[in-house]
Amino acid sequence: MKRVLTFCLMVLAAASLFARGAGETPDQYRTTYATEVKTLNYFLLLDTTALRVAANTMDGLVENDRYGKFVPSLAERWDHNGDFTEWTFYLRPGVKWVDSMGQETAWEVTADDFVEGMRFIAEPKNGIKNVGIIRKVISGLNGYYWDLVDIDDGVDIGKTREEALASFDSSVGVSAPDKYTVKYTLDNPTPYFLSYLVTELFFPLEKEFLDSVGAEDFGTTKEKLIFTGAYYLADWQRDKEIRLAKNEHYWDAGTVNVGEISLQKVADDSIRVQMFQRGEVSATTLQGDQVKALEGTKWAENVFLDEKSSVTYWFAMNYTSDNPEARAFINNVNFRKALYHGIDRAKLLELVNPYEPEALLRNTIIPEDVIFDENGQDYTDYPLLKEVKERRTYDRELAQEYFQKAVDELTDGNGNIKGVSPGTVDMLPIAEIKADGKLPVQILFVHPTDPTKTREALLLQEMLRDTFDGQVELVLGQYVDDKYNDTIKPRRFDLLYDSFSFKYADPMAQLGRLVTDGSVNDGQYSFPEFDKLVEEADGKTSLTDRYEIFSRAERFLIDNAVIIPWQAGGGAYSMDTVVPFSTPRGGFGVTRFKYKGMILQQNPITADQYKMLEKAFRADLAPN
Amino acid sequence: MSRYIVKRILQSLLTVVIVVIAVFLLLRLMPTSGYFTRDDYINMTEEMRSAYLRNLGITDPAVIQLQRFFAGVFRGDLGRSITVYPKLPISTILAEKVPYSLWFGLASMFISVTLGFGLGILMARFKDRWPDHLGTAYVVAVRAIPSLIYLFLIQIWVTGIMRWPMVFYEDRPVTWILPVVSLSLTGIAWYGIWLRRFMVDEENRDYIKFARSKGLSQKYIMRHHVLRNAVVPLVQYLPVQLLLTIAGSLIIESIYSIPGMGGLLVYAIKQQDNNLVQVLVLIYAVLGVAGVFVGDLLMAFVDPRIRLAEKKKKKEALRV
Known part of the structure; x- marks a missing residue:
């Protein structure tokens, strides 16, 4: 009942604004993108624009509703065995693929399409880069994939490529027992399996269509795609516009309120605000200085702070740095704690959000509001993390205290760092450091070149200099293009911040990558105690037990300041004509890019309207 | 005049060939990591990266790649884009x-x-x-x-x-x-x-x-x-x-x-x-x-x- 009331409230709020506006309900949502889509092969999603197109033109087995709950999509229902290793999905019959003219094709969506989708991503030659996310989830997929790679590498594995390909149906854990039933068999108990299903990796693929266009050309033009989603790709003009039109044959067409989605390429983001003010686009985000510029104008009332995303930014330290001064201090827990308490993160965020910087902070590694146990308890509300989530980390005195301890442990009392000889540290082209082996300790902080990030780096430099009485000297270095290839991979940093999206609904998605030799362990640290906790947690099938151990692992990282969580993604200032909370909600896969259910209004949302709807939505969300 | 024209045409052809070969070889000196985005790189193992590069033809000797390129050009096949518009024929991009x-x-x-x-x-x-x-x-x-x-x-x-x-x-x-x-x-x-x-x-x-x-x-x-x-x-x-x-x-x-x-x-x-x-x-x-x-x-x-x-x-x- 509450949900119905909230929805009515949203519609009324929108209707009241329509009444003030001159026109009727907008039927077109217009937005922009800055970088051209490389391909629309939905298994190869390489950027957010391609994600946006795939999310709206393709449906998978399940989807998220506007509360984030997993609900039926192409599958009407599903069940699983007791230990979550076998999942069976029952498709809704009669759903047809549509083409780029919006016409129904002869092909019906069947269970075989999901098997073919998996077969496509399991073929190394198709270059599906995200397959690593699920290759150890689906039974047999890992072995099948590597067999093909080995054969391509010329390794004799006792069978030919054809034989290996023919083994797919018997070796990989996906099958179609009948036309409308898809069954997945998993290597390990995976209670959060549904969160994988909203990624593109589980989209269906029509084999006959693929054969007719060829794997090489699949997704290179609009004619070389067919669709199962709420919209179809009506036009794609490279470097200009992507237009999605409502699929009139969609199985859930009644919930699609907007007839057309237009994505225009506008390389220069700075004109987007003007385009919004002139009614040329339906939404825009704003930088802090743009918000200030709108103060006192009629647009000020339309600026609101959008929701945070599941992406988390954190400071990473290089435990194996070539800079001996930094290496000595970073490997000292007291120094790391000094940084943890000495960096005023909110102050840094004032550069992008001068009004509510605290709203963007995130103290945990795993985001809030995305993982819940059997009892509906948020993972970040587990006792060990709840305190972390709510604490204020900046404490100047405590930071100085920890720093003094570090200095006592690492220097000889005369400012000489023990075991460090003077020398030049070559981290070129980022920086060259003259290490004298004495205090102040020099730390190379690497940041991007854009003006806001540069100001942020200068502020951090001054902040640490002030907090530690000049005993910590941040040497600033910049990378131009690619943080990973320019900085992390060649180990040319002591301190930087990095951000990572959240792939599936389990703490393992992030903590599993932060273990020794983990793929996002930028610092190359090794803490066996943490590794052991992660391994132990991953062996548990009860969510409560699993999350409790994961919360201990995460708390270990934070207590030892192994990495320092900083801020959440999203949370940008926005002006929008989309009624807030009318679109699907979710932290994984393609969900946050879906427009299904979206309601547009004639006039821009006001900040008051946003707050009112947010309050109602939160109240409604609470019991879920 | 005609002699001058023939001479200039030959010189021009030579210039074009030298420029193309120089650029071709310079491109092969770039690190192969540039073919991946950060996320791609993280999600792929070394073997996956090798397989990906091999399928792109990047791991072949430069001479073979050059030969392939010129053979394609003479056949009127300009090849396909690798990373900008993956797999799209370059002739389509130009058109x-x-x-x-x-x-x-x-x-x-x-x-x-x-x-x-x-x-x-x-x-x-x-x-x-x-x-x-x-x-x-x-x-x-x-x-x-x-x-x-x-x-x-x-x-x-x-x-x-x-x-x-x-x-x-x-x-x-x-x-x-x-x-x-x-x-x-x-x-x-x-x-x-x-x-x-x-x-x-x-x-x-x-x-x-x-x-x-x-x-x-x-x-x-x-x-x-x-x-x-x-x-x-x-x-x-x-x-x-x-x-x-x-x-x-x-x-x-x-x-x-x-x-x-x-x-x-x-x-x-x-x-x-x-x-x-x-x-x-x-x-x-x-x-x-x-x-x-x-x-x-x-x-x-x-x-x-x-x-x-x-x-x-x-x-x-x-x-x-």
Whole structure:
């Protein structure tokens, strides 16, 4: 009942604004993108624009509703065995693929399409880069994939490529027992399996269509795609516009309120605000200085702070740095704690959000509001993390205290760092450091070149200099293009911040990558105690037990300041004509890019309207 | 003359081949990590990365890759893009993008030449008077102010005042105006200032003084002597500028969201799309070399006194 009331409230709020506006309900949502889509092969999603197109033109087995709950999509229902290793999905019959003219094709969506989708991503030659996310989830997929790679590498594995390909149906854990039933068999108990299903990796693929266009050309033009989603790709003009039109044959067409989605390429983001003010686009985000510029104008009332995303930014330290001064201090827990308490993160965020910087902070590694146990308890509300989530980390005195301890442990009392000889540290082209082996300790902080990030780096430099009485000297270095290839991979940093999206609904998605030799362990640290906790947690099938151990692992990282969580993604200032909370909600896969259910209004949302709807939505969300 | 043409064609071919091979080999010196995004790199194991690169043909010896490239070009197959528009035939990319840059380029060149020549003649005709000062002020402004500044101002102010859309729409002709005008601004200044300079130089020559002393009218002298001679050095550049209009404009196309060729080469280099870079380099090299060659011929055509190589040969023959 509450949900119905909230929805009515949203519609009324929108209707009241329509009444003030001159026109009727907008039927077109217009937005922009800055970088051209490389391909629309939905298994190869390489950027957010391609994600946006795939999310709206393709449906998978399940989807998220506007509360984030997993609900039926192409599958009407599903069940699983007791230990979550076998999942069976029952498709809704009669759903047809549509083409780029919006016409129904002869092909019906069947269970075989999901098997073919998996077969496509399991073929190394198709270059599906995200397959690593699920290759150890689906039974047999890992072995099948590597067999093909080995054969391509010329390794004799006792069978030919054809034989290996023919083994797919018997070796990989996906099958179609009948036309409308898809069954997945998993290597390990995976209670959060549904969160994988909203990624593109589980989209269906029509084999006959693929054969007719060829794997090489699949997704290179609009004619070389067919669709199962709420919209179809009506036009794609490279470097200009992507237009999605409502699929009139969609199985859930009644919930699609907007007839057309237009994505225009506008390389220069700075004109987007003007385009919004002139009614040329339906939404825009704003930088802090743009918000200030709108103060006192009629647009000020339309600026609101959008929701945070599941992406988390954190400071990473290089435990194996070539800079001996930094290496000595970073490997000292007291120094790391000094940084943890000495960096005023909110102050840094004032550069992008001068009004509510605290709203963007995130103290945990795993985001809030995305993982819940059997009892509906948020993972970040587990006792060990709840305190972390709510604490204020900046404490100047405590930071100085920890720093003094570090200095006592690492220097000889005369400012000489023990075991460090003077020398030049070559981290070129980022920086060259003259290490004298004495205090102040020099730390190379690497940041991007854009003006806001540069100001942020200068502020951090001054902040640490002030907090530690000049005993910590941040040497600033910049990378131009690619943080990973320019900085992390060649180990040319002591301190930087990095951000990572959240792939599936389990703490393992992030903590599993932060273990020794983990793929996002930028610092190359090794803490066996943490590794052991992660391994132990991953062996548990009860969510409560699993999350409790994961919360201990995460708390270990934070207590030892192994990495320092900083801020959440999203949370940008926005002006929008989309009624807030009318679109699907979710932290994984393609969900946050879906427009299904979206309601547009004639006039821009006001900040008051946003707050009112947010309050109602939160109240409604609470019991879920 | 024909001997000269054959020689120049052979030299041009050699230049193109050298440029293409040099760029081809330089691209192979780039680290292979450039073929991946950060997320890709993280999600792939070393074996997956190797398999991916092998499928792209990157791991083959450079000579084999070069051979493959030239064989494809001779067959009319330009290959497929690797990272910019993965797997899309390069011929499709060019077919989609070239017309925009070409039409905008040609329109702006027509305006640049027409107005630029007009401005140059006006400035020379009224040297040190207000039309000259006004023209000089325009030229200095266009050259001294960073183009991004005035181009942005034009976009924001003019579209605001005229209530035009801020970006280009193919089906709304009104949105074609500002990109063409913006593209023409520097061209007008360039042609204007150089034509003025050449005309002023010509005006100070003895034969012009002689013509004046003979009693020829200023108008006649300007049209038949000064302008004809001043245009000769500029004519040389017209073909290359005309042919390279297909390269588009990085800034204008970016500002007005025109899906042309502007910036494609830079982007392809940044994305390490070797196939696309090679084809673009080949095209630009061919057009550039051809443009210079045609420019030389055109100059000889416009000015009968220029005989290129043959005159030298004749002189040598006479000496013998």
